[in-house]
Amino acid sequence: DLTRLPIPRYHPDDGGRYVTAGVAVIKDPDFGRNISFHRLMVLDETRFAARLVEGRGTHTALGKVNGDLPVAIAIGCPIQVLLAAAMSPPKGVDELSIAHALAPTPLMRCQTVDLEVPAEAELIFEGRITHTLTEEGPFPDLTGTMDIVRRQPVVIIDRITHRRDPIFHALLPGGMEHKNLMGMPREPTIFAAVNEVCRCTGVYVTPGGTSWLHAVVQIEKQHREDGRRAIWAAFRGHSSLKHVVVVDTDVDLYDPADVEWAIATRFQADRDLVVLTDQPGSSLDPSATQTPGQKTRTTKMGLDATAPLGKARQGYEKVRYGSVDLGQYGIKR
Known part of the structure; x- marks a missing residue:
């Protein structure tokens, strides 16, 4: 019973x-x-x-x-x-x-x-x-x-x-x-798919994206189109993925503020945005198109927030401050 x-x-x-x-x-x-x-x-x-x-x-x-x-x-x-x-x-x-x-x-x-x-x-x-x-x-x-x-x-x-x-x-x-069980197994499938097209160094399916719809992908960029290739590959690696951000290895993919910094300083929508309309989506997404008996349809978005290669990259690198030994100035803590 x-x-x-x-x-x-x-x-x-x-x-x-x-x-x-x-x-x-x-x-x-x-x-x-x-x-x-x-x-x-x-x-x-x-x-x-x-x-x-x-x-x-x-x-x-x-x-x-x-x-x-x-x-x-x-x-x-x-x-x-x-x-x-x-x-x-x-x-x-x-x-x-x-x-x-x-x-x-x-x-x-x-x-x-x-x-x-x-x-x-x-x-x-x-x-x-x-x-x-x-x-x-x-x-x-x-x-x-x-x-x-x-x-x-x-x-x-x-x-x-x-x-x-x-x-x-x-x-x-x-x-x-619930989120860990759903999202964690998708990280290696995205990682494997992205590694087929470029050097992937990390994947994080983010809790803010319900551990299902959003991911941050970190790559070691070697070619100009690697960011865009990584976006397409990430969607192949997890068919329910809706939004993906691709970042460089100097960006902490687990830190939302660092990822947002990469978007703010390394992304331009007219050249770095990928939009894919009428794609298979997740039935869990209330904003997607739901038709009874049919696969959910959605629009997917990828942001290439990687810096350019070569000398131009210098202008995109974050300034790093060295450590200070306060003892050199007679300051005791």
């Missing part, structure tokens, strides 16, 4: 009580096992409404089967499983193998579905994702704004298993745990 579990209602305007830290395990008919996060709204004693993002792994797998898609939902997973579930590796890569590479991750077989789940999880919901749709939402998401109501698949739960005295893990929507 799902209604007897301590599943929270986070906000008065929520569509219902929500599981926010559930890791769904499914098998894609073509690519095998896939694990991912899906928020789950309680409908009644045995049913959830599951938010499946269009075109992503679970949604795609459901579209390949005529009947129900078996699913196991693990709650209270070890950290390596949470990190792996938040990643988006190439199709066919088993996220649980990534988790096991981070730390030993024993698995156990479910009782009613042909799936394996993390043995250290606190609770397991075994059931089926159906093709029946119902309203899901509203619900506050990563952006801190209320996500819209959508028609989403119904999940039927046939069995619940759990450890003795289980601990129910809940993620606060839009909190730092």
